[in-house]
Amino acid sequence: MPVTARDIARELGLSQSTVSRILNGDERHRVSVQTRERILATARRLDYQPNALAQSLRRGRTNIVGLYTNHRYDARNDFLAEILGGLQLGCACHHLDLLLHCGYAGRTLDDTFNALRDGRMDGLFLHTAPDDPLVARLSASEMHVVALADALPNLPAVTCDDADGMRQIIDETQARGYRRFAFLAPQFVLASVERRRETWERILREQGVPPDAARVLRVPIEDANTVLEELLAERDDRPTAVACWNDRTAYSLLRACAERSIRVPEEIAVTGFDGFLDDKLPARRLTTVHCPWVDVAVQAVELLVRGIGGEAIPAETMLPVTLLSGDTL
Amino acid sequence: MPVTARDIARELGLSQSTVSRILNGDERHRVSVQTRERILATARRLDYQPNALAQSLRRGRTNIVGLYTNHRYDARNDFLAEILGGLQLGCACHHLDLLLHCGYAGRTLDDTFNALRDGRMDGLFLHTAPDDPLVARLSASEMHVVALADALPNLPAVTCDDADGMRQIIDETQARGYRRFAFLAPQFVLASVERRRETWERILREQGVPPDAARVLRVPIEDANTVLEELLAERDDRPTAVACWNDRTAYSLLRACAERSIRVPEEIAVTGFDGFLDDKLPARRLTTVHCPWVDVAVQAVELLVRGIGGEAIPAETMLPVTLLSGDTL
DNA sequence: CGTCAGTGCGCAATCGTATGCGCAAATTGC
DNA sequence: GCAATTTGCGCATACGATTGCGCACTGACG
Numbered sequence: 024m025p026v027t028a029r030d031i032a033r034e035l036g037l038s039q040s041t042v043s044r045i046l047n048g049d050e051r052h053r054v055s056v057q058t059r060e061r062i063l064a065t066a067r068r069l070d071y072q073p074n075a076l077a078q079s080l081r082r083g084r085t086n087i088v089g090l091y092t093n094h095r096y097d098a099r100n101d102f103l104a105e106i107l108g109g110l111q112l113g114c115a116c117h118h119l120d121l122l123l124h125c126g127y128a129g130r131t132l133d134d135t136f137n138a139l140r141d142g143r144m145d146g147l148f149l150h151t152a153p154d155d156p157l158v159a160r161l162s163a164s165e166m167h168v169v170a171l172a173d174a175l176p177n178l179p180a181v182t183c184d185d186a187d188g189m190r191q192i193i194d195e196t197q198a199r200g201y202r203r204f205a206f207l208a209p210q211f212v213l214a215s216v217e218r219r220r221e222t223w224e225r226i227l228r229e230q231g232v233p234p235d236a237a238r239v240l241r242v243p244i245e246d247a248n249t250v251l252e253e254l255l256a257e258r259d260d261r262p263t264a265v266a267c268w269n270d271r272t273a274y275s276l277l278r279a280c281a282e283r284s285i286r287v288p289e290e291i292a293v294t295g296f297d298g299f300l301d302d303k304l305p306a307r308r309l310t311t312v313h314c315p316w317v318d319v320a321v322q323a324v325e326l327l328v329r330g331i332g333g334e335a336i337p338a339e340t341m342l343p344v345t346l347l348s349g350d351t352l
Numbered sequence: 353m354p355v356t357a358r359d360i361a362r363e364l365g366l367s368q369s370t371v372s373r374i375l376n377g378d379e380r381h382r383v384s385v386q387t388r389e390r391i392l393a394t395a396r397r398l399d400y401q402p403n404a405l406a407q408s409l410r411r412g413r414t415n416i417v418g419l420y421t422n423h424r425y426d427a428r429n430d431f432l433a434e435i436l437g438g439l440q441l442g443c444a445c446h447h448l449d450l451l452l453h454c455g456y457a458g459r460t461l462d463d464t465f466n467a468l469r470d471g472r473m474d475g476l477f478l479h480t481a482p483d484d485p486l487v488a489r490l491s492a493s494e495m496h497v498v499a500l501a502d503a504l505p506n507l508p509a510v511t512c513d514d515a516d517g518m519r520q521i522i523d524e525t526q527a528r529g530y531r532r533f534a535f536l537a538p539q540f541v542l543a544s545v546e547r548r549r550e551t552w553e554r555i556l557r558e559q560g561v562p563p564d565a566a567r568v569l570r571v572p573i574e575d576a577n578t579v580l581e582e583l584l585a586e587r588d589d590r591p592t593a594v595a596c597w598n599d600r601t602a603y604s605l606l607r608a609c610a611e612r613s614i615r616v617p618e619e620i621a622v623t624g625f626d627g628f629l630d631d632k633l634p635a636r637r638l639t640t641v642h643c644p645w646v647d648v649a650v651q652a653v654e655l656l657v658r659g660i661g662g663e664a665i666p667a668e669t670m671l672p673v674t675l676l677s678g679d680t681l
Numbered sequence: 682c683g684t685c686a687g688t689g690c691g692c693a694a695t696c697g698t699a700t701g702c703g704c705a706a707a708t709t710g711c
Numbered sequence: 712g713c714a715a716t717t718t719g720c721g722c723a724t725a726c727g728a729t730t731g732c733g734c735a736c737t738g739a740c741g
Contacts, residue, residue, distance in 0.1 A: 079405050080728090097433055104432070105427050108426040125443035142403045357728065372727095383689060406727035409695095410729045
């Protein structure tokens with residue numbers, strides 16, 4: 024059995040409340056120096072560790088923040104790894120720990136929502152689709168929430184300036200004289216991706232590119248190859264500049280090109296988005312946009328902490344991105 | 353303010369204990385059907401959600417398990433991503449959530465240890481070095497712990513059969529006639545890596561390979577290139593078959609070879625270890641050993657749950673690995 | 682009519698800590 | 712020497728749930 028504050032009190036013939044006050048350094052409560060020392064010594068000797076549950080229950084504060092995402096953690100999703108690393112960094116600064124909600128199969132929306140508001144955490148980071156019903160439930164609740172990477176309705180968010188990144192890619196692509204374009208988007212909906220796509224479409228339209236020379240293709244996350252090969256199999260009006268929604272998709276495309284002996288960037292230009300993949304991979308250096316996801320997460324922690332502290336926090340915090348020039352454009 | 357069980361009781365003129373029993377489906381406590389219905393209806397109407405902290409405090413069970421690792425979560429560490437995905441899967445089956453301990457700068461060993469035993473979690477997954485002082489502290493404590501991927505002294509572990517994987521690699525390498533060997537190990541100590549290295553050294557020794565034809569090189573995790581280039585710069589007795597401790601290191605080596613126009617596998621054979629990196633990367637197919645880290649994590653959850661339930665659990669659970677044949681050997 | 686089983690529910694302690702308030706003893710002030 | 716203050720600490724309750732035990736009432740049965 025763990026040692027409690029009451030054990031210390033009993034041992035010294037004091038009351039539990041006095042022990043508690045000493046251990047918390049309560050200045051308003053006067054205690055003799057000897058008593059203080061005895062309490063501290065005994066606590067050390069008995070290897071006392073306050074019960075965090077009892078403290079949280081009483082204080083109304085757990086020092087735990089949660090992360091909910093509808094995506095899977097795996098090696099394919101290096102984005103989440105970056106976010107997680109950043110959250111860990113940020114949380115460490117504020118002595119917070121991070122609770123990952125593990126949704127079980129057959130859970131309902133209510134189950135999930137309830138698990139997120141049962142008092143175990145002070146605040147929540149959210150990464151999901153804008154139409155996830157959870158978003159509405161959470162924004163209507165008392166919960167402190169910060170959305171990560173993608174803006175969500177009625178919730179504060181920390182994002183990257185995707186639109187600017189996409190603009191830089193297009194400028195560069197146009198400057199090099201490419202004229203037939205494609206954008207590879209995922210099949211699921213992410214606000215940031217849609218923002219990139221919209222920017223891409225708008226700029227090309229503004230520059231007078233005809234609609235049939237600016238195609239958007241939806242790529243399934245698990246099996247990208249089919250779509251990519253169909254794309255490359257086209258003979259005559261195959262796109263010459265393909266902007267991919269993320270680096271992984273770009274790498275898949277590069278591989279497909281290599282297999283068909285299509286020269287990059289001579290015959291086709293390829294660009295990615297994210298820019299955190301290890302450049303030590305035995306791959307060519309991809310032209311991409313670096314999104315500072317670690318910083319995004321760190322910022323998000325700052326905001327959530329301020330939100331929990333009662334401050335108002337800005338609706339959207341957008342971090343700048345930078346173009347990484349490789350040799351695929 | 354959240355609704356409590358007392359609120360429901362007050363609303364209905366009942367006692368809080370009756371409300372609690374109904375909501376927990378306590379069969380031994382007889383209650384009229386009408387009362388039961390009224391309680392359930394009111395709970396629904398008031399959108400009641402029991403406070404998890406109070407429940408945990410009383411029940412002595414939090415349904416939270418922790419993960420402690422001394423490594424960073426980031427895109428370079430896809431191993432952790434796999435583990436995390438597996439833990440999430442396993443936890444979901446048992447309605448557990450996962451608490452990531454975020455160590456803050458300047459924390460002492462005691463701080464960390466105390467944070468792990470303050471009652472917030474029922475058990476812990478551990479991934480660290482065998483000489484981490486935390487290991488001894490934890491194995492001496494009452495905490496339920498399962499080590500992940502690497503065996504740790506006096507703690508149950510779930511691992512992969514690295515030795516067998518390494519044996520398969522060596523058999524294949526020898527069969528193809530390579531005669532000068534090197535093993536690339538990381539600079540930090542991981543039990544599983546040392547096991548791979550020992551197997552590698554032992555088998556080569558058994559097969560009569562002279563010691564100077566079986567070299568072990570320690571590679572710094574952050575800057576592998578220097579070591580790799582020194583290795584490749586050697587002219588005459590450069591190794592012809594290099595076994596890397598993981599896939600990332602192997603990919604780095606492949607890249608270094610490509611830059612120096614060294615043909616793989618004609619001039620040098622390269623093998624990896626882990627086998628979960630996306631084969632959609634624009635890289636050649638690496639010969640490697642697939643370690644089922646997701647399954648390892650899922651197994652670990654099963655064991656931890658049984659340990660928490662009071663069952664004795666086996667000291668080491670070793671999962672089989674499989675050789676993935678690429679074209680680099 | 683007394684008893685006994687069964688029904689329906691509440692009292693109160695407990696988990697371990699935090700904290701407002703009060704009270705006795707010691708000290709000070711005049 | 713008496714009041715006023717200060718020192719040093721404990722009582723009791725709260726946080727929100729779980730749970731052993733007991734009590735009142737009802738109906739049945741002999």
